[in-house]
Amino acid sequence: MHIVAVLALDQVVPFDLATPIETFSRTRLPDGAPAYEVRICGPAPEVDAGAFTLRPPWDLTGLADADTIIVPGRSANPPVPAPVVAALRAAAGRGARIASICSGAFILAETGLLDGLRATTHWAAAPELARLHPMVEVDPDVLYVDNGQFLSSAGAAAGLDLCLHLVRRDHGSAVAADAARMSVMPLEREGGQAQFIVHDTPPAPRGSELEPLLAWLEENCASELTLPGIAGHAGMSTRTLNRRFREQTGTTPLQWLLRARVRRAQHLLEATGESVDRIAGEVGFGSPTAFRERFKRVVGRSPQAYRASFRA
Structure with a gap:
């Protein structure tokens, strides 16, 4: 045996x-x-x-x-x-x-x-x-x-x-x-x-020059943000912004933004009955298809499957 x-x-x-x-x-x-x-x-x-x-x-x-x-x-x-x-x-x-x-x-x-x-x-x-x-x-x-x-x-x-x-x-x-x-x-x-996993976005060190920018990105993640626009808000060139993001968060501004959008979508899927397509727009994705693909890549399953498991 x-x-x-x-x-x-x-x-x-x-x-x-x-x-x-x-x-x-x-x-x-x-x-x-x-x-x-x-x-x-x-x-x-x-x-x-x-x-x-x-x-x-x-x-x-x-x-x-x-x-x-x-x-x-x-x-x-x-x-x-x-x-x-x-x-x-x-x-x-x-x-x-x-x-x-x-x-x-x-x-x-x-x-x-x-x-x-x-x-x-x-x-x-x-x-x-x-x-x-x-x-x-x-x-x-x-x-x-x-x-x-x-x-x-x-x-x-x-x-x-x-x-x-x-x-x-x-x-x-x-x-x-x-x-x-x-x-x-x-x-x-x-x-x-x-x-x-709760997909937290990588934080900047407390008191760093990126801390206010990350707070602003978190508040405005549903807006149509571009790399030049983010750099302009921060008062930096895109090259400098990319370098400092890598140094202080280990990722790029746009990757950080996408993860913040997915995290916000997780909350909406758990706490509301809004449709997946509506949530896609509310968190800043240009199309529901792009949202579904990104969500599954980060979370490991579709938005519908995630909601079925975790909606309160």
Whole structure:
């Protein structure tokens, strides 16, 4: 039987821990037999899980013959204990499949096993993962990444997406669909993490010469603004404006403006019943088609789909 070992370290996030336990424990083959043996493994007899203390039935030896190892996230990210790093590297060396959930990517990255690979984590933690592990290609916009032997998922519910994906890899779509039904979960969710991110426009440093200009752009993002017009308002040449925008916000004036318009559109889609075409005009897009294309590029799904998910 396929053995799934779930690693439990101090500060483990209970949701991340429970997701693979429940998913794999409840998965059944067509004849009704269990599809997986699930082990909870920890480096110590007791694990601090915040709201409760966990006593893992297995120590790290439970990883030694596991076919799949799941690494849940932690509420804090202290250094990973050396025995855990060694156990994960040893498991990888013999070909075990290792998958992280949410901030579990920090643990997996600390082993070096993600170096040179694409990975994801919760979108709010993605910049920190990229900073601490520059050899990892961090993609904050997807629900999970499958590199074959090493996988990673975004925050919270995306761990369930990843677990169902692993079931489908192991036993096919029919078994995975049944596991999804048991979790009252679609086998595949539309879109990625981008739909859940508040797309703030990059700020200028407080007190910088661009701060008043950005406030003006925010207030007037629905107007027909051009680069020469923005530069004229700022009292700069277009070349100087572009250079200072790059230096202080990391983007161009027009890209900043487009993102501000998308952010305003997200608010209107959530808070009003106005049509998508009307919103396109209200936030400054010349055509509904251009608005839909830009919105989907930034957010990861169409305005209609976004509204269906997030309208209050």
